[in-house]
Amino acid sequence: MPGGVLVGIARHARPKGPMELLETVEVTVDGGLDGDCRGRVKPNGRGRRQVTLMERGDWQAAMAELGQAVPWQERRANLLLDGIDIPQVPGMRIRIGTVELEITVECDPCFRMEAVAPGLEAALTPDWRGGACTRVKAGGRIALGDAVTVIQPGIT
Template sequence: MKLPPADSELGKLMATLPRPGRVEWIGLRPARGAAMVEAERALAQAGAGLAGDRYAGGSGKRGVTLVQAEHLPAIAALAGRDAVAPGLLRRNVVVSGLPLAALKGRRFRIGEALLEGTGDCDPCSRMEAALGPGGYNAMRGHGGLCARILEGGALRVGDAVVPLPIDGGA
């Protein structure tokens, strides 16, 4: 995603966030179809993914998947459920307090890791089984963000999610 020039009016608006976010939950997918494993900490591997996650050896554009904590109640309501456990959505990191859409095309830090938002994390057909009929559509627009890992390191529940200046400063 190409961002507008940092000195343009739109660039200034896109660069302004009210506060850092916070990691609320971390999960790893040990194998295809396997239940998510909740973790307090994960090791991000540059150019790959999270250690212990089935996508850890992939291309890197989807090294980490993130979902907005504030969207979980909306997904639950749209799916006709009282609540949705983060592991059902098969995303690695649940983030609160910061709009993930603002991180598309931007670099950000979580704990020791430097990440870059690569695009939307669209739902897959598995959401029908996880959430029930209509689960795929319940997640549309709420699937979260995919990110590549530029610098590895530990990330933990409670870590801040800190967007870097749009000019790419680390």
């Protein structure tokens, strides 16, 4: 399967807090993106929403549909990928450097997107445009420009 590239990294230290753009970040199985409030696996939790992914092309399509130019991090996703189609199949995996992320569920856009731009929630709804939620299967350090590939579960 063709590969892509990591073109954006963002985290927020607290719920509803501002998004911080990064050039590199550590990713762990227990904590997701270092410093991101959503990545930590809670006791008895499944960690289904540790790291969120979005395709650059999907964000651009939503912006074109709305006639807007809002920065991607306003979507509140953690990683922006370019040149790759995020699998819409739970269990599939994405590799970024040594980091391996398992797709768990669609990252449904919520009503808070309307505060970003009127119509954004609806523009992100079709065909997983809002992105995917993932669970960290293998940690490591990632950086802008890292290669991104889709891998089959259990294949290294």
